[in-house]
Amino acid sequence: MRITQRAIVTTSLQGLYGNLAAVNKLQQQLTSGTTISRPSDSPTGTNSAMYTRQDMAGVAQQSRNITDGIAVLSSTDSALADILDQVQLARSLTVQALNTGAMNDQSSQAIATQIAGLRESVLGQANQVVQGRPLFGGVAAGSMAYDAGGAYVGIGGANGIAVQPVTRRVTDVETIRVDITGPEAFGDPASGKDLFSVLGNIVADVSDPTALSGHLADLDAVINTMLTARADVGTRAARMDTAETVNAGRELTLTAQLSATQDIDLPKTIMELNMQQTGYQAALQATAQVIQPTLLDFLR
Amino acid sequence: MSSTFSGLSRASSALAAQQRALDTTGQNIANVNTAGYSRQRAELQSVGGSIVPATYATGDGLGQGVTADTVTRIRDAFLEGRAQTEHAATASLTAADTTLAQIEDAFREPGTTGLQSQLDAMWASWSDVASNPTEPAARGAVLERTSTLVAGLNTTSATLDQQWAHDLDGLTTLVADVNASLTAIADLNQAISRTNAAGTPSNELADKRDVLVLALADQIGATASLNPDGTLAVRIGGATVVNGSSAMTLKVAGGSDPAAAATDPPRLVTAPGGTTVVPGGTASGLLTAMTTTIPEYKKKLDDIASQLAGQLNALHQQGYDLDGNPGGPVFDGGAGSTTVNADGTTTVDLSKVTAATIRLAVTSVDQLAAATLSPAAAGGAPAKNDGGMADAIHQLRLGTEGSDASYRKMIVGLGVQAASAASKLAAQSVISAQVDSSRESVSGVSIDEEMTNMLQFQHGYQAAGRLVTAIDEMLDQLINRTGRVGL
Numbered sequence: 030m031r032i033t034q035r036a037i038v039t040t041s042l043q044g045l046y047g048n049l050a051a052v053n054k055l056q057q058q059l060t061s062g063t064t065i066s067r068p069s070d071s072p073t074g075t076n077s078a079m080y081t082r083q084d085m086a087g088v089a090q091q092s093r094n095i096t097d098g099i100a101v102l103s104s105t106d107s108a109l110a111d112i113l114d115q116v117q118l119a120r121s122l123t124v125q126a127l128n129t130g131a132m133n134d135q136s137s138q139a140i141a142t143q144i145a146g147l148r149e150s151v152l153g154q155a156n157q158v159v160q161g162r163p164l165f166g167g168v169a170a171g172s173m174a175y176d177a178g179g180a181y182v183g184i185g186g187a188n189g190i191a192v193q194p195v196t197r198r199v200t201d202v203e204t205i206r207v208d209i210t211g212p213e214a215f216g217d218p219a220s221g222k223d224l225f226s227v228l229g230n231i232v233a234d235v236s237d238p239t240a241l242s243g244h245l246a247d248l249d250a251v252i253n254t255m256l257t258a259r260a261d262v263g264t265r266a267a268r269m270d271t272a273e274t275v276n277a278g279r280e281l282t283l284t285a286q287l288s289a290t291q292d293i294d295l296p297k298t299i300m301e302l303n304m305q306q307t308g309y310q311a312a313l314q315a316t317a318q319v320i321q322p323t324l325l326d327f328l329r
Numbered sequence: 330m331s332s333t334f335s336g337l338s339r340a341s342s343a344l345a346a347q348q349r350a351l352d353t354t355g356q357n358i359a360n361v362n363t364a365g366y367s368r369q370r371a372e373l374q375s376v377g378g379s380i381v382p383a384t385y386a387t388g389d390g391l392g393q394g395v396t397a398d399t400v401t402r403i404r405d406a407f408l409e410g411r412a413q414t415e416h417a418a419t420a421s422l423t424a425a426d427t428t429l430a431q432i433e434d435a436f437r438e439p440g441t442t443g444l445q446s447q448l449d450a451m452w453a454s455w456s457d458v459a460s461n462p463t464e465p466a467a468r469g470a471v472l473e474r475t476s477t478l479v480a481g482l483n484t485t486s487a488t489l490d491q492q493w494a495h496d497l498d499g500l501t502t503l504v505a506d507v508n509a510s511l512t513a514i515a516d517l518n519q520a521i522s523r524t525n526a527a528g529t530p531s532n533e534l535a536d537k538r539d540v541l542v543l544a545l546a547d548q549i550g551a552t553a554s555l556n557p558d559g560t561l562a563v564r565i566g567g568a569t570v571v572n573g574s575s576a577m578t579l580k581v582a583g584g585s586d587p588a589a590a591a592t593d594p595p596r597l598v599t600a601p602g603g604t605t606v607v608p609g610g611t612a613s614g615l616l617t618a619m620t621t622t623i624p625e626y627k628k629k630l631d632d633i634a635s636q637l638a639g640q641l642n643a644l645h646q647q648g649y650d651l652d653g654n655p656g657g658p659v660f661d662g663g664a665g666s667t668t669v670n671a672d673g674t675t676t677v678d679l680s681k682v683t684a685a686t687i688r689l690a691v692t693s694v695d696q697l698a699a700a701t702l703s704p705a706a707a708g709g710a711p712a713k714n715d716g717g718m719a720d721a722i723h724q725l726r727l728g729t730e731g732s733d734a735s736y737r738k739m740i741v742g743l744g745v746q747a748a749s750a751a752s753k754l755a756a757q758s759v760i761s762a763q764v765d766s767s768r769e770s771v772s773g774v775s776i777d778e779e780m781t782n783m784l785q786f787q788h789g790y791q792a793a794g795r796l797v798t799a800i801d802e803m804l805d806q807l808i809n810r811t812g813r814v815g816l
Binding site for chain 2: 035082098
């Protein structure tokens with residue numbers, strides 16, 4: 030083949046372009062820190078990067094949901110604990126009122142007043158509002174689960190309306206319920222034997238030992254319901270804690286996965302860039318030396 | 330016995346021929362860096378003696394010297410033809426590769442600025458509403474992020490439209506350029522045929538014409554064939570556009586915006602006649618982009634927008650808003666895309682929802698239907714703290730037939746297509762470069778060669794000069810020193 034100066038120049042340029050393009054690509058990877066800057070860099074990598082990013086967005090959201098759920102559950106738990114303490118106090122007062130021999134009208138009245146006060150206080154706590162939602166009011170709007178008379182005004186669990194659980198999404202496939210409705214925690218108002226009715230009855234019948242012992246049995250039943258509710262809330266809080274750990278682990282895994290998919294291997298890329306640069310310089314030097322001399326340099 | 334002075338005429342023919350060859354070498358050296366220049370060679374030919382025997386002819390059987398009448402252009406017609414084909418293929422693939430790269434740019438994936446992350450943000454905001462249905466901030470976030478997504482879809486669609494318009498602009502400019510080149514080739518054809526008739530060399534004109542033809546091959550995939558009279562016939566996709574000294578004009582026909590182009594695709598036609606020409610080269614790449622590639626991705630994006638609107642609206646319309654009213658559509662396709670039914674519900678015509686027209690139909694945060702429980706089922710009052718529907722909407726992102734999955738599929742498809750276009754272009758560029766280098770090795774000027782030729786011709790000239798001197802001395806002997814015995 031006949032080789033001319035221009036042919037050499039053309040081929041050299043082609044090679045130099047190739048070298049420079051490789052240097053450029055590596056430099057781009059180094060400065061952006063990612064090996065996939067457009068889908069065509071690696072279609073499969075793009076797919077898994079997009080998948081992982083979507084999962085990461087989901088996990089970040091679920092982590093927020095879990096934190097929020099834990100807050101709601103612990104508020105519920107402490108509200109139930111406070112109420113239980115006061116109900117226990119009301120129970121011992123009721124037992125005291127049943128000691129007929131030791132009681133006169135005045136002391137009965139005093140107990141009645143005290144229990145009435147406890148009922149008010151318990152009612153207040155049962156109307157606690159967290160994040161704009163009455164803790165025991167189901168999905169009801171507003172700030173009340175029970176009205177001033179102790180009637181349930183929440184939605185769900187009473188009045189023929191099924192319980193509509195308030196949940197937090199903790200994984201793509203799992204939700205955990207974070208609320209407990211008034212009827213579930215304090216007894217069904219329809220039966221007339223929920224906490225507030227029973228306390229009301231005790232206050233009304235404080236000096237009637239026969240009725241009072243019936244109410245005491247009712248109160249014990251309510252206390253049992255409340256204990257079950259508290260245990261239920263506790264179990265759910267434990268599930269939330271597990272979900273939190275799982276979620277945190279998943280977040281780490283996903284981050285590692287995304288990094289493995291699209292982040293550059295720094296030492297490798299730097300090495301490659303150095304090699305490529307050396308190659309480019311060699312090519313430049315060789316080209317300069319080949320193009321320069323012609324027969325002209327050797328003729329006088 | 331030959332004539333006394335015949336030696337001189339032989340020597341002078343040698344001087345003239347060597348000088349011509351030296352001049353040709355000079356021309357070659359002068360054009361060593363001229364694009365499209367083919368090296369030339371003076372064809373030296375020995376002149377034979379008289380071959381017609383006559384009664385008193387006195388031929389000595391020797392030739393009558395040398396002649397350098399013709400100067401030929403050294404080029405390989407086969408390689409030129411291949412160069413035209415390969416250049417056209419390279420240009421066409423380059424246009425295809427550029428188109429796909431621009432579409433990739435329009436989608437900005439994978440990353441934190443693309444539609445995927447806008448979708449993710451929107452879905453996440455629904456989960457916040459599911460957690461805190463009465464919180465105005467959470468509801469506001471849904472509206473904000475949904476508007477961002479809608480703007481993202483609108484912008485991406487508009488970017489694709491812009492790209493289409495740029496391609497059409499490019500094609501129109503290219504065709505104007507092509508028309509100028511066609512006329513120039515026709516003019517050169519005429520000049521060359523006249524020069525040939527006059528018997529003078531037309532090498533430089535032919536070089537100029539070849540450069541134009543190769544540029545046409547790049548631009549529009551033209552091929553050329555040489556006619557016996559030295560003119561070139563230029564064809565584009567089988568249609569002859571230059572023949573002899575007459576040239577046709579081309580123009581771009583078809584719809585001038587993406588919507589009109591759906592029914593009336595852009596194409597190239599001959600200006601008188603209106604016959605469709607199937608081009609190659611850059612023009613074919615641009616036409617494919619405008620008729621296939623860009624509309625294909627626009628359609629996919631439109632489908633995703635319509636799918637998103639359909640799925641989200643369907644769920645949202647089953648839910649109840651803060652006031653206990655059934656939810657309306659979240660997305661519509663602008664004015665005229667919705668009809669209000671007799672029962673007060675709204676139906677969105679999904680065929681009118683595209684990436685360009687999609688619009689957020691919810692105006693107030695209260696209208697977001699987060700609840701699954703109807704006020705009737707909740708005993709009359711709206712179940713404001715029910716976030717069941719918001720969670721169901723949040724879960725839409727996971728659907729295997731959902732907009733997220735479709736979008737991902739589209740991006741991966743785009744990646745595969747762009748990667749294969751890039752590797753095809755890389756392979757084609759190598760072929761094209763090889764053909765160019767083969768052409769160069771035939772037609773290019775080698776300085777080394779010219780230098781040796783120069784020495785050769787210079788020595789030839791010197792030798793011819795010496796011959797004149799020898800003959801001169803011989804004649805001097807004959808004329809001045811003969812017959813002088815005894816003087």
